Amino acid sequence: MGDRSLDELLASANETIAAQSRELERLQADAALVERFREALRVAATGAAVGSPVSHTRLLEMVVETAVHIISANAGALLLLDEESDELVFAVAVGGKSEEVKSFRVPLGHGVAGLVAASGQPMAIAGTDSVETAQEIAEGIGYQPRSVLCVPLFYGGEVVGVLELLDKLDAEAFYPDDIGALSLFANQAAVAIAQSKAHQGALGILRSALVGLGEDAGELREVVREVATDIEGDEAHRQEIELARLVHEVASRGPEERAACKAILRALAAYVSSPAGTRTGNVG
């Protein structure tokens, strides 16, 4: 300490303070973002009855993007089970030549994805000498992966699809821990996908998909930001949410208000859905 002047000490202290306040600002920005996300989810939950803020396809893309990001993979794909034909259908792919994968199908039991779907067992393979092993992926994504991690998507105790990641970044193979993490995520995602399919509003559902990953909220920042932007950017959707808010406001006043609101809206719905020529002025 004796070697350093008071000025130097002060400068050092100031530097520390500056670094700390930068960190504080960053944390506050994170907190603000999380808060913004929460608000988006709340609004979306309210608006779920009148419109889906995120398309089903976008939700599937987000699932794969998030998985690729969390597990540090080069590419990923989501395949959903077509029970009619017992085939897996490529739904979305991220990375690779993803625009080429549409409508690609893998028979159940064929290749890594088909085997994972048939057995319900997650699988990690790497260093495969045989190029045929991951042929369905190679064809679907447009290149031959060095390592593959594939997990089933379970919904209601049944396999509904598989989530497949390709080429662990900076490693020869996916880590054993990745299998557990991706399996967990896939299960969350399966719930989201099934619910989205049932037209329950994708954003409210994404919340359940992300519940299991709550502690890693920072990791998901990019995805969250995109979601929030999607919502705010869509004027039609904003109006639908405004409608939902009005309904919520009226309905929360009591059972009579709720009944009246319902009767009015039902009559209005019947009115607007009838052929224009048959409409009468009476909406009561």
Add this chain to the structure above:
Amino acid sequence: MSGSGYRPAFSEAFNPDSLPILDPISPIEDVSEEWAWGGARGRGVRVGIIDSGVEEGHRMVGPVDGWLAASMAAGDVRLSSQPHEDAMGHGTACAGIVRSHAPDCELYSIRVLGPGASTGEAFIAGLRWAIENGMHVCNLSLGTTKKAYYAALHELADLAYFRNVILVTAANNFPISSFPCEYASVISVAAHEGRDPETYYYNPMPPVEFGAPGINVRVAWRGGGTSLVTGNSFAAPHVTGFVARLLEKHPDLTSFQVKSVLRALAANMRREEL
């Protein structure tokens, strides 16, 4: 009732005239590796690989002694004893691991996974064939989560148990309910991180009772190649191999004795205290 000849169901087996006389085995804690499988190579033991098929002639697999493929045709299961290929590599991997422990065993490829198969019905048909056609031990590195097959598979697992056909199953890689690995009548195996293929552990907290290597292990794969894999699928065949060796030396062991011997020789047994 006395002297009438009436006996409750199943009691004939215990009639002094027909009561079978059993050969003793050593007290279970005295069982040694030498007694169990010292020098054994699985000779004369038929091992069913119920999987995606086995690639015959792969350098880590060698010959395949018998074939069965179950596939679906117009809603019905069709069985074929023609030689087939491995649909993806998984069955070849399992067969290679079994072969590494029991080089002289007879391998049977029972294909229930692959295009045209991969249904619960095909799986059940393949397993039934194995039990009824002389397999001594079967490797099942697969399962189903569909409740619809619970009863049928349970019945088959019990049938195997009573016939002393040992079913070695891989636990599901994800903690979700699946069959047949959760039944008490099978030997259920999960992966441990160790590298030594001879080291396995007993888990006193079932349903998964044994642990064997299965994390980042190099295995045989289709096309004559190898692959670096992780999964409980690749742990089960180690135990299948041990059972093949055990049954060469002790072909009359019952299902429950096999499990007891495996437990007695597990690496986490304090054998020095015996």
